[in-house]
Amino acid sequence: MGKKVALTGNEAAAHAMRQINPDVIAAFPITPSTPVPQAVAQFIADGEMDTELVTVESEHSAMSACIGAAAAGARVMTATSANGYALMWEMLYIASGMRLPIVMAVAARALSAPLNIHGDHSDIMGGRDTGWIQLISENSQEAYDNLIQAIKIAENEKVITPALAAFDGFNVSHAIEIWELEDDAAVKEFIGKYEAKFPLLNTDDPITHGAWAPPDWYFEHKMNQLKGLLNAKDVVTQVGKDFGKAFGREYGLYEAYKLDDADFVVVAAGSVCGTTKDVVDNLRENGVKAGLLKIRLFRPFPFKDIADALQSAKAIAVLDRVSPSGAQGGPLFNEIRSALYDTDTRAPVINYTYGLGGRDTQPRHINSVYETLKKIVDTGKVEKQFDCLNLRGAWG
Amino acid sequence: MALLNDLAKKKEGLVSGHRLCPGCTHSVIARQVFAAAETDKYDIVVAAATGCFEVSTGLYPYTSWNVPWIHTAFENAASTISGVEAAYKALKKKGKVKKDIRFIAFASDGGTYDIGLQALSGAIERGHQFLYICNDNNAYQNTGNQRSSATPFGGSTTTSPNGKVKFGKEQPRKDIVSVLEGHHMEYIAQASPSNWRDLMNKVKKALDVDGPTYINVIEPCTTGWGFPSNKAIEIAQLAVDTCVWPLYEVIKGKVVINYKPKKKLPVEEYLKPQRRFAHLFKKGNEYLIEEFQKQVDRHWEWLLKREECGISYFED
């Protein structure tokens, strides 16, 4: 049986790491994920885990050391945020291209400039095409649960691909919440033992890791890699079910909150989903058929499943916690619109950017989104395809 | 040191079929390194930085490596090997790895003096066991001979070309050994493949250290430096005999010079056979050779003085 604890999202990630007790963690401090390697270092200092902690001199070296350790045959984890994640960027492609099931906790944060240490999704969305599995958590409980599941997903024989479990910087990373910490032994049993496929340290069978592939070969390797990433979808479902059996909290590819009969649907990821659920409940009490589709698995993007889940919607608002940066909308918006293109019921889809650099997104802002959706359905007209929440000055 | 006949019987860590230029000394150095490693006592695992050596020896689906080998990127051979070494410690502790393993990283000057300096410094400071070998070919040769901070004064490269108003690289090369000395590691050395016995001695010593060690090796580049492919070893020897490339060790901070030429040759002897220095011999450029000689002399004198003073960081 687990026990109720009052700990932050970062502490949740650190406890998951303690229980997983990976062979190697290589990490560099960066706000807001710094408390993760700090807590890990303390666990090691107290003899509660025996991981080799490599306190590297940069995030680039953090991911490089993770890759070296994973190729060597170790189970490997790390944590980062924002600019640190960006500094890893080159190595993120290399980790996935070399098929090393490294698992990373990301306390998602805004990227400079201007410098800002607070929560948004600029980092993980910037790295969405690095070939990593991306799970996004709503709260501390999910940060903990997703990190544990990420190990099983990443290491699955059909997948063997690195995975990250993200949670919002500060909103979750630094918020104390009450959640269930499971038994050490139960977690250990759930994740099982790890055997690397091609360990470098097996000197009897020397392996070459990281050869370069000329045009004759590169394409085949990248598509082979993509297959592994795509295989993660079914594995995420299976591991989510198994997790439910083991710990009573089942996970799917996404979470449908009062979605079945919803006319007005918000699609979002991360901690704003909790705030949105409160708003949905409130609207439902007032007879408004509001619903939420919470993204959990962002990469690989389960477009078919999500399009199916959105069939009842009469109008959809997608919330992106990142600037569209010149695209037609935010990355989540583009995925959703694209997924719906092949379905018969193409509800109008609008896009909001919200919460950049830790800007507060309150129930009243979410409420305004549902009001806009209602207006779209009532009038049949979309006035603004793209807008911002809680931005000073009207956008456009 | 064993006879070459004995060493020649050993299984080679690096085999033929690689795509290095004819006369390239990258592989010569690596072969000497493997010949020196006491593989009856330990196994070797190698990490490589992106560069000529890496692209030529790990071109899918071929590998020239007979030992476990990993390449990840240009600037991080040191951090990659530190991850491998951390995994070794972890798995050894858990009994999953039983053998004794020593770690070697190969990089060139680009991946060491420049883009890889931070990762190298970090890995050394953390104290991982690895021998870092810098095959110093004085420029970014893999991308076509662009200047690096290891390019010597006056050297013409594709980004420090000799021209109508410029004479090649205007700055002296970075003294990487001195940079690394600040880490107070147990063993640093400079070697040349021309002096194979000396190089092998150094490799053997370095691999005996349970911590980070570094050997800076001159790697004459027939293509980038501009000399015939059969002259590579001769050029290396001239670098040693002119004291352009002193053979020395820094053992726990104490300088030991391994070779003092009976007759120190003038730098012209080293510069002349190389196309990259050809412009220095044009009329009116004599002052550049004088400056080159001055820089070499100053460094050599400084090394001699340091050897003489014999101070170590550590108590012996």
Add this chain to the structure above:
Amino acid sequence: MAEKLLKWDEVLIGATIKDPGNSKNYETGSWRVERPVWNPDTCIQCMFCWVYCPDSSILVDENGKMAGIDYDHCKGCGICVEQCPSKPKSLQMVLEAQAKGKTVEELRKEVFSK
């Protein structure tokens, strides 16, 4: 040897290579313009050619002695000839054109009988 071009679902994950030292199957001997020819009669077995060969192309017998040249891989750089200390030199470079169609023995005679 022509390599077999595998399909995307046939390659090992992560572009991993499981066959150590398989570059031996790639013959760089074809790059050669000149080739070294060895004369065992004057060879002093110093093994300098072996220690300086960039292409591991000095063949070694079970006693660790120089036994010839691996022409499948030797790129013809000429370092071995340059570094050969015996007097007269026990290695000489000849143009590939000159070597064409001749056995090692025939060529050796031709080069070293002068």
Add this chain to the structure above:
Amino acid sequence: MSKKMDIRWHGRAGQGAVTAAKTLAELISQEEGIYAQGFAVYGAEKRGAPVVAFTRVNDKPIRDHSEYMEPDIVLILDPTLMGLIDVKEGLKKDGKVIVNTAFDKEEVIKELGLEGYEVYVVDANKISIETLGRAIPNTPMIGALAKVTGLFSKEEVSKGVVELLEEAGKFPEKIIEGNRKAIETAYEEVK
């Protein structure tokens, strides 16, 4: 009685406002059927700068992650902050204010313009100096909060904090005992 309440803590960086919010959440996590969330607003404050921390208490799991709050209760850990901050910002009409101060309640009400609000005072600095030897007002303020809100009885709150300190395993017996006394004294003295 619904246990739903929103609490705002004002202190200076280093005084333990965040720790107090965390401790309260920890106390609540031991109870069945009650939930808490604690967070702070982070800038780049160094020691001494004013800080704000928040605690949400509810009888349902707390999902809202926004920072916006109309508090039911405001705690002021540092009396010197009183002129600098707007204590009343967002405070509900029937909201309560608990102030760490040596002044009388009437003086505080007048000073802060808190007429119409339920104001409580406790000299947490004096209490912590007497019990712990240092002015660390956060634990006594938890005692005062327990009393004012009725969330915990005196025994529950002092036992709860003592257990947390013991569990942490890094505090000497003297400190733990001092904290127990501080909480109980503040519980009794808040008025």
